[in-house]
Amino acid sequence: xxxxxxxxxxxxxxxxxxxxxxxxxxxxxxxxxxxxxxxxxxxxxxxxxxxxxxxxxxxxxxxxxxxxxxxxxxxxxxxxxxxxxxxxxxxxxxxxxxxxxxxxxxxxxxxxxxxxxxxxxxxxxxxxxxxxxxxxxxxxxxxxxxxxxxxxxxxxxxxxxxxxxxxxxxxxxxxxxxxxxxxxxxxxxxxxxxxxxxxxxxxxxxxxxxxxxxxxxxxxxxxxxxxxxxxxxxxxxxxxxxxxxxxxxxxxxxxxxxxxxxxxxxxxxxxxxxxxxxxxxxxxxxxxxxxxxxxxxxxxxxxxxxxxxxxxxxxxxxxxxxxxxxxxxxxxxxxxxxxxxxxxxxxxxxxxxxxxxxxxxxxxxxxxxxxxxxxxxxxxxxxxxxxxxxxxxxxxxxxxxxxxxxxxxxxxxxxxxxxxxxxxxxxxxxxxxxxxxxxxxxxxxxxxxxxxxxxxxxxxxxxxxxxxxxxxxxxxxxxxxxxxxxxxxxxxxxxxxxxxxxxxxxxxxxxxxxxxxxxxxxxxxxxxxxxxxxxxxxxxxxxxxxxxxxxxxxxxx
Amino acid sequence: xxxxxxxxxxxxxxxxxxxxxxxxxxxxxxxxxxxxxxxxxxxxxxxxxxxxxxxxxxxxxxxxxxxxxxxxxxxxxxxxxxxxxxxxxxxxxxxxxxxxxxxxxxxxxxxxxxxxxxxxxxxxxxxxxxxxxxxxxxxxxxxxxxxxxxxxxxxxxxxxxxxxxxxxxxxxxxxxxxxxxxxxxxxxxxxxxxxxxxx
Ligand SMILES: [Cu+2]
Numbered sequence: 001x002x003x004x005x006x007x008x009x010x011x012x013x014x015x016x017x018x019x020x021x022x023x024x025x026x027x028x029x030x031x032x033x034x035x036x037x038x039x040x041x042x043x044x045x046x047x048x049x050x051x052x053x054x055x056x057x058x059x060x061x062x063x064x065x066x067x068x069x070x071x072x073x074x075x076x077x078x079x080x081x082x083x084x085x086x087x088x089x090x091x092x093x094x095x096x097x098x099x100x101x102x103x104x105x106x107x108x109x110x111x112x113x114x115x116x117x118x119x120x121x122x123x124x125x126x127x128x129x130x131x132x133x134x135x136x137x138x139x140x141x142x143x144x145x146x147x148x149x150x151x152x153x154x155x156x157x158x159x160x161x162x163x164x165x166x167x168x169x170x171x172x173x174x175x176x177x178x179x180x181x182x183x184x185x186x187x188x189x190x191x192x193x194x195x196x197x198x199x200x201x202x203x204x205x206x207x208x209x210x211x212x213x214x215x216x217x218x219x220x221x222x223x224x225x226x227x228x229x230x231x232x233x234x235x236x237x238x239x240x241x242x243x244x245x246x247x248x249x250x251x252x253x254x255x256x257x258x259x260x261x262x263x264x265x266x267x268x269x270x271x272x273x274x275x276x277x278x279x280x281x282x283x284x285x286x287x288x289x290x291x292x293x294x295x296x297x298x299x300x301x302x303x304x305x306x307x308x309x310x311x312x313x314x315x316x317x318x319x320x321x322x323x324x325x326x327x328x329x330x331x332x333x334x335x336x337x338x339x340x341x342x343x344x345x346x347x348x349x350x351x352x353x354x355x356x357x358x359x360x361x362x363x364x365x366x367x368x369x370x371x372x373x374x375x376x377x378x379x380x381x382x383x384x385x386x387x388x389x390x391x392x393x394x395x396x397x398x399x400x401x402x403x404x405x406x407x408x409x410x411x412x413x414x415x416x417x418x419x420x421x422x423x424x425x426x427x428x429x430x431x432x433x434x435x436x437x438x439x440x441x442x443x444x445x446x447x448x449x450x451x452x453x454x455x456x457x458x459x460x461x462x463x464x465x466x467x468x469x470x471x472x473x474x475x476x477x478x479x480x481x482x483x484x485x486x487x488x489x490x491x492x493x494x495x496x497x498x499x500x501x502x503x504x505x506x507x508x509x510x511x512x513x514x515x516x517x518x519x520x521x522x523x524x525x526x527x528x529x530x531x532x533x534x535x536x537x538x539x540x541x542x543x544x545x546x547x548x549x550x551x552x553x554x555x556x557x
Numbered sequence: 558x559x560x561x562x563x564x565x566x567x568x569x570x571x572x573x574x575x576x577x578x579x580x581x582x583x584x585x586x587x588x589x590x591x592x593x594x595x596x597x598x599x600x601x602x603x604x605x606x607x608x609x610x611x612x613x614x615x616x617x618x619x620x621x622x623x624x625x626x627x628x629x630x631x632x633x634x635x636x637x638x639x640x641x642x643x644x645x646x647x648x649x650x651x652x653x654x655x656x657x658x659x660x661x662x663x664x665x666x667x668x669x670x671x672x673x674x675x676x677x678x679x680x681x682x683x684x685x686x687x688x689x690x691x692x693x694x695x696x697x698x699x700x701x702x703x704x705x706x707x708x709x710x711x712x713x714x715x716x717x718x719x720x721x722x723x724x725x726x727x728x729x730x731x732x733x734x735x736x737x738x739x740x741x742x743x744x745x746x747x748x749x750x751x752x753x754x755x756x
Contacts, residue, residue, distance in 0.1 A: 111578035111581070111582065112578065112582060115582075183589050186585070186589075187582050187586055187589070188582070190581055190582070190585045191578040191579075191581040191582040191585065192578070194575070194576055194578075194581045195575045195576050195577065195578035195581050196575070196578065199573045200573070217585075221588050221589040221592065222588070222589070222592045223592075224589070224592075225589055225590070225592035225593035225595075225596065226592065226593075226595075226596045228593060229593050229596035229597055229600075230596065233600065233694065236683065236690070236694055240683050240684060241683065241684030242683050242684060242689075242690040242693075242694065243684070243686070243687055243690045244690055244691075244694075249609060249686070249687065250604075250607050250608060250609045250686075251604075251687060251690075252603070252604075255600065255603060259596060259600075262596075
């Protein structure tokens with residue numbers, strides 16, 4: 001009896017075997033575990049897809065380079081783009097939303113936990129399937145390897161005649177799976193946000209993060225199916241001899257472009273909204289002020305969501321639409337600048353007059369603000385159809401959207417990692433290493449992508465595997481590639497920091513940043529049930545109310 | 558946990574009602590399915606009259622009147638079934654539910670017959686022309702949703718025959734019924750686009 005009791009008391013201290021822990025991960029339906037699994041998987045795919053970008057930059061470092069063959073280069077840019085969008089951007093947003101939304105609204109889990117796990121595994125195996133194409137893409141015909149049709153897979157490149165083997169089929173199926181995963185996550189987020197809020201958490205008291213994730217989820221519901229539909233059509237074309245995109249049978253290659261970009265443009269905003277979400281949490285906390293113009297921020301985000309479905313053909317100006325079509329899509333695209341501008345001004349308004357603390361999350365958010373602004377400006381330049389005719393498919397465009405996705409999204413993901421790592425792991429990340437990460441990455445990023453605009457003006461197309469000397473592109477390509485080395489070193493700093501701080505980092509405590517949202521009201525890391533007693537809130541900043549009982553927010557609502 | 562405790566203190570427990578998460582999730586699913594169907598409908602409309610060779614819709618399509626009547630009235634019978642369930646009249650519930658399944662089966666059977674006729678008699682397959690391509694994919698997408706719905710209906714019937722379906726499952730039944738209504742509504746659109754406008 002006594003021996004048994006001792007054994008029972010000791011049991012929790014024993015480290016479970018690796019098999020037990022892996023088994024736990026496979027069967028878990030806990031939103032926090034799934035969230036971290038999403039983020040870990042996304043970071044893994046990020047390093048793979050990032051290395052592919054580095055290989056491409058190495059090939060382009062000098063003219064007439066033959067480090068990489070044209071075929072391999074085509075596969076590299078296809079896999080890089082596809083992976084960054086579907087295996088990095090989407091799962092990172094799913095991971096952040098999964099981890100944070102239930103905590104922020106004071107719930108114990110997502111609304112549909114099993115569906116949540118299903119979504120993760122769909123995405124994860126979709127990702128593996130995409131990379132499996134390197135081994136199996138040759139198919140029975142022995143031709144082809146990984147997909148090489150570009151991330152938007154324009155017809156007729158994807159027709160059987162031009163894409164033999166199975167490479168395109170792997171692209172289709174992997175993304176179909178990922179798409180199902182995203183849709184399932186979106187459904188779950190909507191159900192969670194509408195139906196799981198704690199007492200007193202009205203819609204207009206939700207943290208901005210939750211609002212933006214709600215809008216993102218709505219956009220995924222409407223934007224993902226067009227891609228899935230187009231991919232199903234493409235599968236029918238390739239396997240059953242259907243003619244959707246077969247121009248010789250009267251089909252239309254342009255229809256693919258429409259369907260793809262009806263998905264593709266909202267997708268860009270689906271990726272950038274989480275950046276807004278993170279910035280809207282971090283900037284107020286590190287400016288020591290509540291967010292400026294909350295209702296306007298919500299309205300602007302909803303407006304962006306709606307407008308984003310009416311701008312898709314700005315990706316197709318060079319295809320030869322009618323001038324009415326061109327004008328319409330140019331105008332709607334410029335219209336997006338209005339709500340986006342509102343958001344930028346509100347973030348600045350939050351910082352204005354605040355007591356700004358330059359901690360790492362804030363540094364990355366300030367980087368985001370600057371770079372996103374530049375991305376928006378080049379975006380408006382490209383929205384002018386005649387300008388786009390000149391620069392479409394040049395490296396200027398590549399520089400523009402990397403400003404959005406790296407300068408915008410990735411910076412806030414870094415900010416989010418520094419901000420919420422203490423909550424998830426219970427220890428702070430090392431600040432010195434973090435500063436190295438920030439400065440190396442910022443210098444590297446600007447070396448690579450500021451310069452990349454210029455060869456675009458000088459006529460350098462994107463997706464070429466090499467170029468001749470003497471066109472004035474050499475210097476810029478050289479600098480671009482050097483920048484990549486700095487960015488890689490910066491990411492290495494982050495990885496070391498993540499691993500080192502998990503064991504040796506300073507203990508974080510429940511609320512290291514003196515923040516105001518509910519996730520900081522529980523322990524770090526939170527217990528499986530999140531909150532012992534479900535919280536009740538009376539204002540947008542429940543933790544402020546507790547810390548300042550003499551001057552609570554709800555008095556002003 | 559101290560701060561969370563503090564949060565819950567001092568707030569009068571006022572009415573706090575939230576919508577059902579099942580309903581929210583199902584509505585979201587219906588929204589996303591609507592987007593999926595819209596693209597197939599758009600492709601159908603875009604390719605109307607663009608087939609380079611025959612057969613054309615006006616030559617081979619017949620208005621599926623019986624199938625339509627069956628499917629639309631099954632939306633009614635499932636409501637009767639739900640009502641019977643609410644009033645705890647379980648045999649009536651099972652009967653109406655069974656009739657719903659039969660009506661759905663008749664619909665699927667008549668689609669199968671139509672396809673059989675088109676393929677064997679008219680020589681229209683998915684790879685014949687653009688009409689075949691868009692027709693089979695749109696109607697097929699809808700038919701696959703009918704099959705999913707039928708599977709759910711049969712599942713519920715077999716569970717309730719064994720006595721597993723209790724009052725606490727009322728909302729589950731409602732969700733199946735909502736999905737079935739959605740499948741019906743999509744059919745109205747498909748019928749209008751393919752068999753009325755498209756002909
Ligand atoms: Cu766009």
